[in-house]
Amino acid sequence: MRRRGELIVGVxxxxxxxxxxxxxxxxxxxxxxxxxxVLYIFAVLPVAVLWGLALATAVSIASMxxxxxxxxxxxxxxxxxxxxxxxxxxxYLVTAVVVSALAARARRRAELAELRERExxxxxxxxxxxxxxxxxxxxxxxxxxxxxxDLRSPLTAILAAASGLGNPDVRLARADRDDxxxxxxxxxxxxxxxxxxxxxLSRLESGVAAPHPELWTADDLVxxxxxxxxxxxxxxxxxxxxxxxxxxxxxxxxxxxxxxxLDNALKFSPPDSPVRVRVESRDHELLLHVHDAGPGVPMAxxxxxxxxxxxxxxxxxxxxLGLAIARGFAEVNGAxxxxxxxxxxxxxxxxxx
Amino acid sequence: MTRILVVDDEPQIxxxxxxxxxxxxxxxxxxxxxxxxLMLAAVRPPDAVILDLVLPDRRGTEVARxxxxxxxxxxxxxxxxxxxxxxxxxxxxGADDYVTKPFGVDELxxxxxxxxxxxEPSAEPVLDIGELRIxxxxxxxxxxxxxxxxxxxxxxxxxxxxxxxxxxxxxKAILREVWGEAYADESHYLHVYVSQLRRKLEPDPxxxxxxxxxxxxxxxxxxxxxxx
Numbered sequence: 192m193r194r195r196g197e198l199i200v201g202v203x204x205x206x207x208x209x210x211x212x213x214x215x216x217x218x219x220x221x222x223x224x225x226x227x228x229v230l231y232i233f234a235v236l237p238v239a240v241l242w243g244l245a246l247a248t249a250v251s252i253a254s255m256x257x258x259x260x261x262x263x264x265x266x267x268x269x270x271x272x273x274x275x276x277x278x279x280x281x282x283y284l285v286t287a288v289v290v291s292a293l294a295a296r297a298r299r300r301a302e303l304a305e306l307r308e309r310e311x312x313x314x315x316x317x318x319x320x321x322x323x324x325x326x327x328x329x330x331x332x333x334x335x336x337x338x339x340x341d342l343r344s345p346l347t348a349i350l351a352a353a354s355g356l357g358n359p360d361v362r363l364a365r366a367d368r369d370d371x372x373x374x375x376x377x378x379x380x381x382x383x384x385x386x387x388x389x390x391x392l393s394r395l396e397s398g399v400a401a402p403h404p405e406l407w408t409a410d411d412l413v414x415x416x417x418x419x420x421x422x423x424x425x426x427x428x429x430x431x432x433x434x435x436x437x438x439x440x441x442x443x444x445x446x447x448x449x450x451x452x453l454d455n456a457l458k459f460s461p462p463d464s465p466v467r468v469r470v471e472s473r474d475h476e477l478l479l480h481v482h483d484a485g486p487g488v489p490m491a492x493x494x495x496x497x498x499x500x501x502x503x504x505x506x507x508x509x510x511x512l513g514l515a516i517a518r519g520f521a522e523v524n525g526a527x528x529x530x531x532x533x534x535x536x537x538x539x540x541x542x543x544x
Numbered sequence: 545m546t547r548i549l550v551v552d553d554e555p556q557i558x559x560x561x562x563x564x565x566x567x568x569x570x571x572x573x574x575x576x577x578x579x580x581x582l583m584l585a586a587v588r589p590p591d592a593v594i595l596d597l598v599l600p601d602r603r604g605t606e607v608a609r610x611x612x613x614x615x616x617x618x619x620x621x622x623x624x625x626x627x628x629x630x631x632x633x634x635x636x637x638g639a640d641d642y643v644t645k646p647f648g649v650d651e652l653x654x655x656x657x658x659x660x661x662x663x664e665p666s667a668e669p670v671l672d673i674g675e676l677r678i679x680x681x682x683x684x685x686x687x688x689x690x691x692x693x694x695x696x697x698x699x700x701x702x703x704x705x706x707x708x709x710x711x712x713x714x715x716k717a718i719l720r721e722v723w724g725e726a727y728a729d730e731s732h733y734l735h736v737y738v739s740q741l742r743r744k745l746e747p748d749p750x751x752x753x754x755x756x757x758x759x760x761x762x763x764x765x766x767x768x769x770x771x772x
Contacts, residue, residue, distance in 0.1 A: 339626065351649055358564070358568070
């Protein structure tokens with residue numbers, strides 16, 4: 192339908208163009224007689240560009256006939272008194288058609304080039320989109336895997352302990368009952384921490400974790416973290432520094448970062464070894480060191496351990512969210528976190544003083 | 545006392561299982577790595593092994609394979625949803641059964657009892673399973689006293705399942721045993737034979753109660769009149 196509509200517009204415009212140029216020639220002819228026939232090119236060219244060769248040829252023929260009819264003696268007939276005029280008309284016609292063909296071809300080429308360019312752009316855009324989907328798919332799969340493992344482990348312990356308590360075939364001494372109840376409680380708390388970590392991570396990733404900086408001392412920051420850890424942090428030894436300068440930071444977020452570093456140290460070190468947190472002030476920075484007696488981070492993994500869902504190659508597994516969260520909260524506060532190597536696990540949280 | 549070796553790297557799971565299994569009257573040993581498990585099993589051979597498929601030092605499947613090389617103790621693997629192929633691999637190398645995490649102690653105890661019961665092999669010439677009676681010497685199968693005609697392959701399939709009553713047999717294990725190594729991957733073969741067998745043996749073949757399907761894993765034959 193569209194093509195037919197276009198054709199009608201084309202025919203009407205062509206006819207109009209011929210009529211218009213004929214009228215123009217009638218006026219101009221008096222002053223520049225030689226130019227007159229050539230003026231029809233102004234009708235032919237736009238038609239060739241807009242509607243193609245076929246219509247342009249028709250316009251060429253129509254304009255030639257119109258010129259003959261209106262301007263060549265005897266006028267108002269298609270006969271010619273001067274035989275040389277036949278040659279002029281023929282040359283005009285050939286010129287008009289050749290020019291039309293060239294114009295139409297140039298137009299087609301331009302269109303084709305534009306089309307290719309657009310296709311290429313569309314392909315590139317589609318490729319980019321697909322890549323981002325693939326990436327987010329990989330991430331989602333990793334997330335699901337990590338989350339399902341991390342949620343299922345405490346759930347398994349809870350379910351095993353609870354069903355052991357409730358099973359009539361299982362006869363338990365008082366101490367054993369207490370033990371199972373303690374397991375249920377500890378594992379429920381662990382589940383709660385995992386859920387908290389997932390929430391922290393999603394807040395960091397979606398950028399809603401805006402810090403509220405206030406002036407805090409190093410002592411305050413360390414004590415808040417130890418307080419948050421509670422009995423879990425019994426084997427942590429704190430080495431405070433009374434002369435350390437205060438820092439302008441969001442204490443709640445730095446607490447999350449430090450708690451995660453300490454949790455990581457507790458998780459990857461022998462259960463009876465101490466974990467040390469040490470305060471050090473250095474030019475314009477307050478450093479919080481966390482040392483443990485675990486295997487430490489191999490050189491090659493010093494950066495990757497901070498990616499979410501990575502886990503260290505130890506006997507304790509976890510979704511590996513802790514270090515990613517520590518770094519995330521540190522960075523929104525303009526602080527840095529990195530792993531040092533040598534002599535067990537050693538992480539540093541550096542706050543601008 | 546029956547000795548159970550529990551292998552899992554999560555100390556909390558290990559503790560809950562140890563306490564519950566002890567309360568159920570078993571002697572329990574625990575290991576947190578594959579190496580430790582193999583060493584303990586060699587020093588003091590357990591009567592059954594509960595084995596997590598994901599261990600820090602090696603795959604649970606490898607541990608099951610090594611154990612099976614010199615021990616007949618039933619192995620129950622602990623798997624998780626989404627690890628189907630690992631579970632099937634473990635069963636293929638000789639694990640006896642599985643439970644999916646998280647699980648209740650009731651389920652684990654039921655599986656353990658069934659596995660321990662099977663561990664005492666019966667060489668009886670006649671086997672009664674519910675309404676079914678299999679006479680191995682006469683190669684005759686009767687259902688509620690009526691003789692059932694079986695093709696050689698159907699008979700082979702039924703006797704394999706019946707001699708391992710309650711045990712989960714993987715598609716591969718069944719095909720290898722009944723049809724031969726060359727057919728180990730032709731599980732559609734097996735599905736056809738199982739449905740034929742059910743039509744001849746089950747009162748309602750659409751709701752089988754004797755030959756049970758473990759989707760994606762294999763089949764197990766149970767006595768519908770005994771506990772599950």
